[in-house]
Structure formats: C-alpha cells, structure tokens
Amino acid sequence: MxxxxxxxxxxxxxxxxxxxxxxxxxxxxxxxxxxxxxxxxxxxxxxxxxxxxxxxxxxAVVPRPGKIICVGLNYRGHILEMGRELPEYPTLFSKYADALIGPYDDIELPPEDPAVDWEAELAVVIGKPGRRIAEADAAEHIAGFTICNDVSMRTWQFRTKEWLQGKNWEHSTPLGPALVTPDQFTPGATIRSVLDGETMQESSTADLVHGPEFLVSYISTMVTLHPGDVIVTGTPGGVGRARKPPRYLQDGEVLETSIDGLGVLRNRAVSGSAQG
Known part of the structure; x- marks a missing residue:
C-alpha cells in the first residue's frame, strides 16, 4: 500500500x-x-x-512523529567524500517535528545561515512498538519507507562537534510523499537529489553502511520505538558542502529528491524572515 x-x-x-x-x-x-x-x-x-x-x-506523511532519529555518515561513498573512515557504530542525532514540511512545500532559507545544504535520505517509519528489538525481528516493526531531505544549515551545524543546531530549523525538512509498505519496496533502489535540473546526488540505498533492520535494533536498545517514529538513514555523496567550491541552496531554486519506487519530493527554496 x-x-x-x-x-x-x-x-x-x-x-x-x-x-x-x-x-x-x-x-x-x-x-x-x-x-x-x-x-x-x-x-x-x-x-x-x-x-x-x-x-x-x-x-508530511507523518506530520507529528514522537521521535525523528537521524543517522549521519551512513553511505560508504559519502563517508569517503568527507574524508572519514567507515564507522563501527552509527552516528545519531535528533530532529524535531517542527522542522517537517510536506513533499511539495517551500524550504525556508533562514537569514542566519547562507550555507543551506541538501541531503537526500531514505526514511523508515515504525509500525509496531518495541524495545531491544533483535535485528532478525526488526522487519516486523517497520510499517514502511518514505523519502526525506535532511536540509542542513552548515554554518550552524559545524559551530560545534554536535550537529543538532544545524538540523532543526523550522520549515526545512520535506518528508513524503507516501509511506510505502515493505511488500511494495525493498531498499536498494536508486536515490537522487536534483537541483534546478542538475543531478547533485545519485547512489543506491544498498550503499548504506548500517541498514534499516540494524538501525531499528540498535536504536531500540536505547529507547522504545513507537508507531509513527521515523528513522532517517543518512545521505549519499554529492552534498553541497563537499563540492569544490561549495554550493548551497539559493532563493528560488527547486530541489527534487527521489527514490525509485517511493516517489519524488519537489520543494522550492524560499528566503525566510528573521521575524519568526
């Protein structure tokens, strides 16, 4: 479905x-x-x-998830692009529901950060609660899959070693368009981001270092996962920060994020106001 x-x-x-x-x-x-x-x-x-x-x-397909848990540095190609070693454990951070927008809504570019970057990601939506879920049982807890773009404010993100402050700006993160149940989608499909018609990211979701079932098991060791919780699994290479010179979202540009079999997010970047 x-x-x-x-x-x-x-x-x-x-x-x-x-x-x-x-x-x-x-x-x-x-x-x-x-x-x-x-x-x-x-x-x-x-x-x-x-x-x-x-x-x-x-x-947004799940407008108010109780938890949004994001994974950094989880594609082999992106990790190498950023000059890092493959991780033994996933890098995790949280995102809040206030950041979410619909699949065709505008992305708000905050005046406080000129370095707004794209990050196409496969998202996992939980359908059955659980704590300390065995990896072999994790698929039973997955309701389905959808698309996220973890739009990142890079200047704020890298002010410190913790990333949260660059990941939670309001009206920045499209999620959708649909939740596709596992009987109709298997991870391994092609993931892309396209900016004003130019392909920026293109990879296979099979390039994930830590796959959906492992992430469900690992995260549920710490916290109970509830229906509607979202795990955003990481982005492949091709982000704007890693380009030479770096390239970031500009007012009026259209960002398309797609995963074959799941659909397309289509979001225009629009300059925001400092008034809230």
Whole structure:
C-alpha cells in the first residue's frame, strides 16, 4: 500500500492511494493510523471519501512523529567524500517535528545561515512498538519507507562537534510523499537529489553502511520505538558542502529528491524572515 496525509478543511486526513485517487481511511494522519495495531487491515479495507491525487495538498506523511532519529555518515561513498573512515557504530542525532514540511512545500532559507545544504535520505517509519528489538525481528516493526531531505544549515551545524543546531530549523525538512509498505519496496533502489535540473546526488540505498533492520535494533536498545517514529538513514555523496567550491541552496531554486519506487519530493527554496 501507499499511505499519505492530505490537507483538507483546515485539518489533515490519512488516505490510501489507489492509482490516481486517494481514499480516506478515517484517521487524522498516517501517524495516528499507525497507532492502531490493526492499521494495515483498516487501511486496506477503507472505503471513505475519495480525492483526486492530482492537485490535492499533501502534508508530511507523518506530520507529528514522537521521535525523528537521524543517522549521519551512513553511505560508504559519502563517508569517503568527507574524508572519514567507515564507522563501527552509527552516528545519531535528533530532529524535531517542527522542522517537517510536506513533499511539495517551500524550504525556508533562514537569514542566519547562507550555507543551506541538501541531503537526500531514505526514511523508515515504525509500525509496531518495541524495545531491544533483535535485528532478525526488526522487519516486523517497520510499517514502511518514505523519502526525506535532511536540509542542513552548515554554518550552524559545524559551530560545534554536535550537529543538532544545524538540523532543526523550522520549515526545512520535506518528508513524503507516501509511506510505502515493505511488500511494495525493498531498499536498494536508486536515490537522487536534483537541483534546478542538475543531478547533485545519485547512489543506491544498498550503499548504506548500517541498514534499516540494524538501525531499528540498535536504536531500540536505547529507547522504545513507537508507531509513527521515523528513522532517517543518512545521505549519499554529492552534498553541497563537499563540492569544490561549495554550493548551497539559493532563493528560488527547486530541489527534487527521489527514490525509485517511493516517489519524488519537489520543494522550492524560499528566503525566510528573521521575524519568526
């Protein structure tokens, strides 16, 4: 299945995609749907109000995840590009829900940082709670996969050795367009970012150092993973900071982030205001 969150009537609705139409499931968003242990059967059986896919306003597929846990330096090519050694353990940091935007919303460029970079990423969405999940059992806890661009404010990110302050700017991080269940997607597909028609990143999600099941197991050793939690698995080579000279997002540029089989994020970079 492909599950999306749409904006309608001043709120949001969880929907199932059937070809070129969207069927309401009876929940406010995909995260709320996943909180029901019977979510898969409910979503498959839904016969609610229909909307056309074309022209419908999409929100972040999980608008308010309880946790967004991101992985840094997790593609072999990107690690080598940044001049580092392959890690034994994943580098983790958190992102907050206030950073999320829909798959076609504008990315806000903050006036405080001129070095805003792109990071195309495969995201894993949790569908079943668990703590200390064995890697062999981790697939049972994955509801599906989606696309994220972990847009990063590099000047702020590298002010210190901790990255959080460069990763959590509001209205910066597209997530979607759909949650695709594991029966319709297997990691290993091609991931890309394209800026104003020029390919910046292109790799295979098979190049991950630490794969989805390992990450679910590793992270759940520390904290209980809940339905709707999102794990963002890292970015391949081709980021703007690593280019010579560096290149960053500019006002008006369109960033497209895609993973074959999952869809495309399409976001215009727009200069933000210092007023909040």
């Amino acid at each position: 492909r599950l999306l969150t749409i904006r309608v009537d001043g709120g949001t609705r969880a929907v199932r995609q059937d070809g070129e139409s969207l069927v309401e499931i009876g929940f406010g968003d995909v995260g709320e749907l996943l909180a029901d242990p019977d979510w898969a059967r409910i979503a498959a059986a839904a016969r609610g109000t229909r909307h056309p896919l074309a022209g419908t306003d999409l929100a």
